[in-house]
Amino acid sequence: MGNEWKGKLVKIDDYRYMIPKDYKPFMRVPGIIFADEKLMEDIVKDQSPEQVANVASLPGILKYSLAMPDIHWGYGFPIGGVAGMKKKGGVISPGGVGYDINCGVRLIRTNLSKEDVLPKIRELVDELFDKIPAGVGSEGDLRVKGKELDEVLEKGAQWAVKQGYGWKEDLEHIEERGRLPYADPDKVSKKAKERGEYQLGTLGSGNHFLEIQVVSKIFEPEIADKLGIFPDQIVIMVHTGSRGLGHQVAEDYIRVMSNAMRKYGIEVPDKQLACAPFDSPEGQDYFSAMSCAANFAWANRQMITHWVREVFEKVFREGAESLGMRLIYDVAHNIAKLEEHDIDGKIEEIVVHRKGATRAFPAGHPDLPEDYKDIGQPVIIPGDMGRSSFLLIGLPKAMEISFGSTCHGAGRTQSRSKLLKSGLRASDIERELLERGIIVKAASKASIVEEASEAYKNVVDVVNVVHNVGISKRVAQMKPLAVIKG
Amino acid sequence: MKKYELIDHTADIGIIAYGNTKEEAFEVAAEAMFDLICPLDKVEEKERFDIEVDAEDLESLLVTWLNELLYVFDVKKLIFKKFNVTLIGNNQLISHCFGEKFDPKKHEIIREIKAVTYNLLKIENKDNQWMIQVVFDI
Numbered sequence: 001m002g003n004e005w006k007g008k009l010v011k012i013d014d015y016r017y018m019i020p021k022d023y024k025p026f027m028r029v030p031g032i033i034f035a036d037e038k039l040m041e042d043i044v045k046d047q048s049p050e051q052v053a054n055v056a057s058l059p060g061i062l063k064y065s066l067a068m069p070d071i072h073w074g075y076g077f078p079i080g081g082v083a084g085m086k087k088k089g090g091v092i093s094p095g096g097v098g099y100d101i102n103c104g105v106r107l108i109r110t111n112l113s114k115e116d117v118l119p120k121i122r123e124l125v126d127e128l129f130d131k132i133p134a135g136v137g138s139e140g141d142l143r144v145k146g147k148e149l150d151e152v153l154e155k156g157a158q159w160a161v162k163q164g165y166g167w168k169e170d171l172e173h174i175e176e177r178g179r180l181p182y183a184d185p186d187k188v189s190k191k192a193k194e195r196g197e198y199q200l201g202t203l204g205s206g207n208h209f210l211e212i213q214v215v216s217k218i219f220e221p222e223i224a225d226k227l228g229i230f231p232d233q234i235v236i237m238v239h240t241g242s243r244g245l246g247h248q249v250a251e252d253y254i255r256v257m258s259n260a261m262r263k264y265g266i267e268v269p270d271k272q273l274a275c276a277p278f279d280s281p282e283g284q285d286y287f288s289a290m291s292c293a294a295n296f297a298w299a300n301r302q303m304i305t306h307w308v309r310e311v312f313e314k315v316f317r318e319g320a321e322s323l324g325m326r327l328i329y330d331v332a333h334n335i336a337k338l339e340e341h342d343i344d345g346k347i348e349e350i351v352v353h354r355k356g357a358t359r360a361f362p363a364g365h366p367d368l369p370e371d372y373k374d375i376g377q378p379v380i381i382p383g384d385m386g387r388s389s390f391l392l393i394g395l396p397k398a399m400e401i402s403f404g405s406t407c408h409g410a411g412r413t414q415s416r417s418k419l420l421k422s423g424l425r426a427s428d429i430e431r432e433l434l435e436r437g438i439i440v441k442a443a444s445k446a447s448i449v450e451e452a453s454e455a456y457k458n459v460v461d462v463v464n465v466v467h468n469v470g471i472s473k474r475v476a477q478m479k480p481l482a483v484i485k486g
Numbered sequence: 487m488k489k490y491e492l493i494d495h496t497a498d499i500g501i502i503a504y505g506n507t508k509e510e511a512f513e514v515a516a517e518a519m520f521d522l523i524c525p526l527d528k529v530e531e532k533e534r535f536d537i538e539v540d541a542e543d544l545e546s547l548l549v550t551w552l553n554e555l556l557y558v559f560d561v562k563k564l565i566f567k568k569f570n571v572t573l574i575g576n577n578q579l580i581s582h583c584f585g586e587k588f589d590p591k592k593h594e595i596i597r598e599i600k601a602v603t604y605n606l607l608k609i610e611n612k613d614n615q616w617m618i619q620v621v622f623d624i
Contacts, residue, residue: 046496073496075605075623099601099623194561205598206624244560247600247623251553254604259542271545271604416499416624417492446596450624486598 005044007053015469019053019065026057026269033067034402036465042413042457043071051078054269058083059277060090062343062350066402068357069465070411070457074098076272079356079412082405084341085278087349091266092283093275094257094290096353097336099250101290102297103208103241104332105380106174107391108305109227110312111324112234114214117481120315121212125441125482127311128210132304134203134443134486145197150185152200156295157330160302166309166327170302172369174330175359175377178298180291180337187289188245189252195244196296201303205447205486208240209382210304213389213478220475223375223393227328229476236325237389237478238304239382241334242297249293253286278351287336294335301330328391329378333358333408341403352403360394360406360472379472383410383459385440385451385483386433390463391476398471406472407463410456424449433483442485451485490518493619499597500606500621511609511616512548512579513569519552519602519622523559524588524595526567531584535564544576545607548618551579552602563588599624 008023012032017040019031031052035043043049048071055077056065062084071080076095085091117124144152152159157178161168171177185193203210215233218224229235242249257274260282261267266275276282305327309320316323336353343350361367363376372378379392387410398404426445429452433440442448467474493500501518505511520526537554541547558564566585573579588595600623608619 048496075498075603075621079497099603191557191561195557198561206600244557248557251601255546255550258546271607412497415494415496417494420492444594444596450597 003047005047005049007049009049015465019049021056024053027053029056029061029064031056031065031067033071034465034469035069035071039069039457039461039465046073048073048078051076052081054273055081055083055096057269058085058091058093058273058275059266060086062086066405068405068407069462070356070407070409072411072413074355076270077353077355080407081353081355082357082403083353084403085351085353087278087338087351090278090351091275092278092287092336092351093273093353094250094253094286095272095274096355097250097290098334098355099247100241100334101246101249102294102332103334104297104301104330105237105239105382106301106305106330107328107378107380108236108308109229109324109326109328110234110236113232114234117212117234121439121482124212124311124315125439125484127315128308129441129484131307131311132203132210132484133201134205134484142201143197144200145193149193149196152299153185153188153292153295154183155179157298157302160299165303165306170305170327173327174298175332178302178330180294182288183291183295184288185292187285188249188292192245192248192252195248199243199245200296200300202243202300203240203304203484203486204243205444207451208486209385210308210484211237211480212482213237213480215476216388216479217477218475220473223475226375227378227475228324228326229391235328235478236308237380237382238301238308240297240300240304242293243300245296246293249289253289256282257286290336294332297332298330329380331358331380339404342399352405354405356408357405358408359404360392360398361404362394362396362399379406381407381409381459381463384453384456385480385485386438386453387459389478390459390474391478392463392466392472393475394472395470402471406466410459410462412455413457414455416450419449419452419455424452424454438480439482440485441483444486447485489514495621498621498624500619503618505616508616509571509573511618512551512571512573515548515618515620516552516555516569517567519555519599520566522597522622523599524565524593528593529565529567530586531568532586533564533584535566535583537581537583538579540578542577544609545604547576547579548609548620549602549604549607551581552620555583556599556602565593597624
């Protein structure tokens with residue numbers, strides 16, 4: 001299974017490797033992997049570099065098929081893959097987005113410091129666990145269906161705020177202001193909607209989590225200050241996506257596209273790269289449905305944010321506003337977007353696929369909110385539950401060499417089945433983490449084992465690469481105090 | 487011999503399911519999938535649910551059927567442990583699925599399977615033994 005990859009790799013510099021275009025006859029552009037020597041040793045242990053090469057075969061791919069340093073083996077695209085396609089003559093591929101459409105992360109700040117929170121941490125964890133449905137097939141108390149669900153799909157986080165979940169100013173701090181405009185609920189199947197009815201406002205399981213973290217290190221005091229981040233501060237990170245609705249949309253359209261490929265005469269080296277021309281009916285339908293799922297995910301994270309604030313209000317007997325619980329930012333890391341990029345000296349609107357990669361726009365970019373215009377877009381990088389997470393900021397170089405993108409997390413390095421067979425026990429992991437001051441509360445013991453730190457690359461190594469290559473800059477590092485998992 | 491085994495995959499979980507017939511291998515793959523979601527020893531065969539799917543080839547038929555089972559689990563909260571599969575050629579599958587409604591007091595759900603993928607998918611016959619390799623997105 002996890003055979004070592006023995007393809008052609010050329011070192012460009014300390015942080016970039018190239019898979020030359022002549023590696024495989026189907027490649028239309030070269031592949032580029034952002035990684036240092038140490039990470040590269042790990043990356044070639046599975047077939048993810050081959051997936052970078054496979055993506056390079058897609059019609060209309062521009063410049064290069066990219067992979068971020070947290071690259072690991074996905075299906076079709078690698079996780080950590082980024083590709084920009086021509087709007088006319090290029091394709092859109094559900095495999096370039098993934099099953100968990102708009103899986104993403106948001107970071108909520110507080111005025112509280114570690115000292116304020118430690119005495120109440122157990123209470124916070126229990127209350128959060130009670131309030132926010134987590135775990136497989138987790139269901140909230142509320143059921144949103146019919147026309148109202150359509151409105152969620154059309155308006156995303158904007159729907160949530162209108163319903164009283166969170167604050168109007170939250171929207172300014174969400175990628176795309178929490179709503180992709182291309183959403184058409186009629187393009188989402190009845191089945192996908194049925195799955196969504198039950199799962200709006202739920203965390204889910206797998207690698208999804210809610211963490212109470214403490215700011216442990218500040219790299220850029222000036223930027224941190226502008227973002228409202230200070231040493232020893234308590235922040236809350238939420239990592240979840242579009243749940244069953246998104247999975248169903250992905251699956252529905254992988255089928256649609258598998259059939260459409262014959263019609264359009266597209267051949268791909270891997271069935272999971274099923275795609276259709278962006279401007280074809282199938283391509284447009286997927287883009288509309290994917291936008292709906294993305295909006296669902298933004299509504300989901302917005303609702304969870306509201307409940308997080310309610311819990312803090314209850315435990316600290318103080319309003320969320322006065323606790324300073326502003327949203328720092330919300331990023332999507334599984335998504336396809338229409339964005340303007342420089343293609344051979346000309347600004348063109350292209351279709352950017354990010355699958356396990358985060359948008360990282362620099363200061364001055366027109367899509368940024370007013371208050372972040374002079375610093376750049378915050379990028380939130382979750383690590384594993386035992387180590388740390390990062391807050392970064394986008395840099396101009398991302399626009400030059402990575403379609404305005406950076407990494408999305410630590411990236412897995414060990415398989416779930418290996419961990420399960422390793423004899424590692426949930427209770428031992430919980431105890432070990434507790435000794436280091438991290439409380440874990442999970443709906444399932446298996447998720448603790450499968451998500452153990454050992455499963456991941458060290459996020460510090462991943463972030464070092466994107467920082468050193470200059471596509472984003474480290475602002476702050478956060479350590480977990482409490483982890484809530486599905 | 488073992489009915490199914492786990493295979494290594496960095497981010498996800500894969501299985502190899504064995505059967506004396508194609509149908510049996512399909513049944514074992516579905517059983518393995520539910521066993522990964524929820525240990526089946528505490529699941530009883532109380533309810534029957536029938537699923538029929540069509541697809542353009544045998545591989546798509548398997549993926550579509552397993553995904554349909556995930557959808558039924560998500561929406562109807564039914565956990566299945568036994569399956570009766572009939573294949574009509576490589577394009578149509580009729581199944582009777584037996585299990586019960588998820589009961590949080592009785593069952594422990596241990597893992598979420600987001601979807602069944604085409605990644606590394608194999609359906610093969612070797613020495614009169616059918617083998618299905620399939621990877622689930624976790």
